[in-house]
Amino acid sequence: MSTMNADAIVVGAGWAGSILAKELTEAGLKVIMLERGPDRATAVEGAYPDSIDELRGAIRHRLFQDLSRTTVTIRNRIGQTALPYRQLAAFLPGEGVGGAGLHWSGVHFRAAPDDLALRSSVIARYGQKFIPEGMNLQDYGVTYDELEPFFDKAEKVFGTSGEAYKINGKIVGNGNVFAPSRSDDFPLPPLKDVYTANLFRKAAGEAGYHPYSLPAANASRQYTNPYGAQMGPCNFCGYCSGYDCYMYSKASPNVNILPVLRKDPNFTLITRAHVMRVDLDSTKTRATGVTYLDLDSDKEVSITADLVVLGAFQFHNVHLMLLSGIGKPYDAQKNEGVVGRNFVYQTITTSRAWLPENTFTNQFIGTGGGGVAIDNFNSMNFDHGPHGFVGGSPVWVNQAGVKAIAASTIGGGKDAPRWGSGYKKALVETYRHAMAIDAHGSNMAYRDVFLDLDPTWKNTYGQPLLRMTFDWQDNDIRMNRYVVSQIEPIMKALGATKYELGMLEPGKSFDTRIYQTTHLGGGAVMGDDPHTSAINRYLQSWDVPNVFVIGSNAFPQGMGYNPTGMVAALAYWSAHHIRTTYLKSPGPLVPV
Amino acid sequence: MTRRHFLMALAGTAAFWTADEFADWRRAIAAEADQAYTPRYFTPDEWRFLEAATEQLFPEDATGPGAKALGVVGFIDRQMETPYGRGSLWFMSEPFQQGPANLGYQLPYAPREIYRIGIAGADRYCRDHHGHVFADLDHPSQIEMLSAFEKLPIMLGDTLTAGIFFEQLRTNTLEGAFSDPIHGGNRHLGGWVMLGFPGARADFMDWVDQYGPAYPLGSVSISGETA
Numbered sequence: 001m002s003t004m005n006a007d008a009i010v011v012g013a014g015w016a017g018s019i020l021a022k023e024l025t026e027a028g029l030k031v032i033m034l035e036r037g038p039d040r041a042t043a044v045e046g047a048y049p050d051s052i053d054e055l056r057g058a059i060r061h062r063l064f065q066d067l068s069r070t071t072v073t074i075r076n077r078i079g080q081t082a083l084p085y086r087q088l089a090a091f092l093p094g095e096g097v098g099g100a101g102l103h104w105s106g107v108h109f110r111a112a113p114d115d116l117a118l119r120s121s122v123i124a125r126y127g128q129k130f131i132p133e134g135m136n137l138q139d140y141g142v143t144y145d146e147l148e149p150f151f152d153k154a155e156k157v158f159g160t161s162g163e164a165y166k167i168n169g170k171i172v173g174n175g176n177v178f179a180p181s182r183s184d185d186f187p188l189p190p191l192k193d194v195y196t197a198n199l200f201r202k203a204a205g206e207a208g209y210h211p212y213s214l215p216a217a218n219a220s221r222q223y224t225n226p227y228g229a230q231m232g233p234c235n236f237c238g239y240c241s242g243y244d245c246y247m248y249s250k251a252s253p254n255v256n257i258l259p260v261l262r263k264d265p266n267f268t269l270i271t272r273a274h275v276m277r278v279d280l281d282s283t284k285t286r287a288t289g290v291t292y293l294d295l296d297s298d299k300e301v302s303i304t305a306d307l308v309v310l311g312a313f314q315f316h317n318v319h320l321m322l323l324s325g326i327g328k329p330y331d332a333q334k335n336e337g338v339v340g341r342n343f344v345y346q347t348i349t350t351s352r353a354w355l356p357e358n359t360f361t362n363q364f365i366g367t368g369g370g371g372v373a374i375d376n377f378n379s380m381n382f383d384h385g386p387h388g389f390v391g392g393s394p395v396w397v398n399q400a401g402v403k404a405i406a407a408s409t410i411g412g413g414k415d416a417p418r419w420g421s422g423y424k425k426a427l428v429e430t431y432r433h434a435m436a437i438d439a440h441g442s443n444m445a446y447r448d449v450f451l452d453l454d455p456t457w458k459n460t461y462g463q464p465l466l467r468m469t470f471d472w473q474d475n476d477i478r479m480n481r482y483v484v485s486q487i488e489p490i491m492k493a494l495g496a497t498k499y500e501l502g503m504l505e506p507g508k509s510f511d512t513r514i515y516q517t518t519h520l521g522g523g524a525v526m527g528d529d530p531h532t533s534a535i536n537r538y539l540q541s542w543d544v545p546n547v548f549v550i551g552s553n554a555f556p557q558g559m560g561y562n563p564t565g566m567v568a569a570l571a572y573w574s575a576h577h578i579r580t581t582y583l584k585s586p587g588p589l590v591p592v
Numbered sequence: 593m594t595r596r597h598f599l600m601a602l603a604g605t606a607a608f609w610t611a612d613e614f615a616d617w618r619r620a621i622a623a624e625a626d627q628a629y630t631p632r633y634f635t636p637d638e639w640r641f642l643e644a645a646t647e648q649l650f651p652e653d654a655t656g657p658g659a660k661a662l663g664v665v666g667f668i669d670r671q672m673e674t675p676y677g678r679g680s681l682w683f684m685s686e687p688f689q690q691g692p693a694n695l696g697y698q699l700p701y702a703p704r705e706i707y708r709i710g711i712a713g714a715d716r717y718c719r720d721h722h723g724h725v726f727a728d729l730d731h732p733s734q735i736e737m738l739s740a741f742e743k744l745p746i747m748l749g750d751t752l753t754a755g756i757f758f759e760q761l762r763t764n765t766l767e768g769a770f771s772d773p774i775h776g777g778n779r780h781l782g783g784w785v786m787l788g789f790p791g792a793r794a795d796f797m798d799w800v801d802q803y804g805p806a807y808p809l810g811s812v813s814i815s816g817e818t819a
Contacts, residue, residue, distance in 0.1 A: 198803060
């Protein structure tokens with residue numbers, strides 16, 4: 001057991017960890033970053049053409065978590081035996097330098113102001129009785145106006161392409177009419193519409209909705225970010241989600257932050273270092289450092305530090321808190337404790353339109369974050385009163401490039417044969433002439449949906465696995481079905497020869513075998529009340545003030561938007577307060 | 593070291609292929625491309641089953657080539673010798689307990705074991721119901737058997753359901769038809785040409801806003817092979 005020392009330890013080399021490491025080295029701290037996976041360089045394994053191998057990439061999980069070592073267990077309800085998630089399917093956490101930020105798609109949103117104060121917004125508009133029994137609806141404890149400078153900073157670091165609607169209160173363009181005012185424009189203009197996105201733009205407009213270009217961290221032009229990191233223009237290669245971008249167009253920690261950090265003498269990156277726990281002193285109110293397992297020597301190594309930042313993937317952060325004894329674990333029966341509470345996900349269903357045979361949709365052309373969306377049924381942008389549910393969904397065409405194996409899995413639609421000649425015919429027709437429209441929506445938090453430690457299964461390091469208790473709930477099923485029903489006028493305006501609407505089905509449990517999204521959230525949420533949040537508004541542990549926990553674990557409920565933009569803004573927000581306040585006088589930033 | 597032994601040596605190591613290992617793998621497959629394929633994992637009886645079953649799942653027809661023409665069974669055989677085939681990509685720690693289907697796969701078998709147990713059980717089932725192993729049945733009976741495996745609660749071993757075996761076979765068949773030819777399937781890019789997938793072109797800068805017509809350029813493999 002050897003011991004090293006640093007001013008700060010950052011766990012995880014994804015977006016959250018890389019942003020915090022950059023900010024803390026700028027503040028003059030000696031930072032050690034620990035990543036359990038391998039180092040990853042786009043110039044090496046991200047190079048064309050080997051990197052665009054679908055079998056080795058999205059199918060055999062070249063950049064995803066190595067489940068053979070550690071996974072989670074999943075059950076739908078209390079009383080059921082949770083079983084290990086043995087094969088990656090529903091969600092795909094990353095592993096290695098860059099984390100999930102290396103293989104993400106690039107959709108880069110700012111959170112909607114109403115979503116950051118959803119409890120207050122719902123009560124103000126519909127009264128407290130509108131919130132269903134058992135739903136833990138909460139505010140973030142931070143407002144859009146407070147986060148705006150950090151949304152702006154993150155967009156400039158990511159090289160985000162988009163079209164603004166309102167800058168400093170003035171309408172400036174054809175952006176999202178529901179989007180809040182910005183202090184500055186996007187650093188890059190929006191990406192071009194692929195054909196299907198353009199068809200959607202026209203049809204959604206005809207249906208009376210308000211289409212806009214998805215904000216995308218896929219560079220529409222050559223770009224140099226404030227750190228001096230360079231990006232190339234996206235060429236719509238179609239290998240975003242699940243891949244490392246050989247064009248250096250998709251933002252990733254590897255391309256946009258780490259090249260600068262790696263040169264900093266205050267920064268040390270240690271890969272193949274599996275963090276076992278955060279070490280606490282005898283009072284359990286102060287972290288002394290972390291202990292990790294060196295995966296090459298199989299020996300435990302301890303590092304001491306004054307400050308510990310957990311920047312691993314959402315549920316790995318929660319897992320580490322539970323394993324380390326940071327904060328009170330959530331007890332669903334008693335409705336007490338906070339670590340593991342408000343575990344959330346993302347509702348997503350795909351609808352499909354088939355176009356005439358002389359129309360080729362060329363679905364292999366794509367960019368991960370690009371596309372066209374409508375926000376008419378997202379957040380609080382429509383009247384929930386008649387419907388009696390909380391939440392909403394953007395609806396979009398986000399054609400990230402449909403590769404051949406993925407296409408074969410989609411097949412010819414819901415009613416088409418799954419094999420044989422009928423399957424082949426419908427598959428080819430669908431691939432050549434169809435288009436997909438997603439409803440990508442919110443997922444509220446519930447008293448009996450949570451994370452805790454599994455009583456039975458252990459990882460290869462002998463630690464209990466994290467257990468997920470999760471199922472789709474009535475509120476979210478009804479939300480999804482309502483929003484999807486509103487796609488029908490778009491289908492008609494598209495001139496589809498046939499179409500199918502994809503909806504969540506009442507009574508059908510969450511299925512771990514089918515990819516949905518990797519947008520897991522909550523479990524160690526931020527807020528103003530230590531009884532309902534694990535971390536304060538600055539993402540600092542209420543119980544162990546020299547531990548900060550950065551990631552989508554902070555979301556009190558799942559929003560309709562993709563999480564990365566919010567994670568990046570929260571990371572910069574937290575780092576700003578560490579730099580300006582905490583480092584001068586270490587201690588709780590919010591009095592308990 | 594013979595090429596075959598070299599590939600065997602590669603297969604059982606790390607859970608992930610390194611870039612170097614992968615380059616060696618590709619070279620070895622390319623060197624064999626024009627030779628008759630010698631199965632490495634499947635027995636002759638298993639091979640016969642797979643040739644017949646994959647051709648029913650993905651038949652040669654008016655739409656395009658079938659599993660046999662695309663080299664699908666050779667692809668699956670090669671996959672059995674990879675970390676994937678040996679189950680190294682899955683969480684395989686005990687205890688193994690069964691549960692509702694929506695909580696996912698819960699058997700102690702790697703893909704190669706699913707095939708070994710599944711094919712034996714499927715041929716046994718065919719003999720019991722039709723008097724012959726699957727490969728010797730007429731086409732309507734083969735289709736009837738595959739439909740039964742897909743949909744009926746049949747056990748092919750003590751714990752292996754026909755449904756799990758069928759899905760494994762269907763999944764790997766489609767991978768063999770549609771993965772890059774560098775993996776030994778999708779022979780001469782036949783699967784991609786049929787589908788209209790350009791493969792490794794991966795640059796549509798000048799075609800993004802060409803709205804409506806089919807993309808004009810043919811498919812290309814990572815190896816540079818064109819259709």
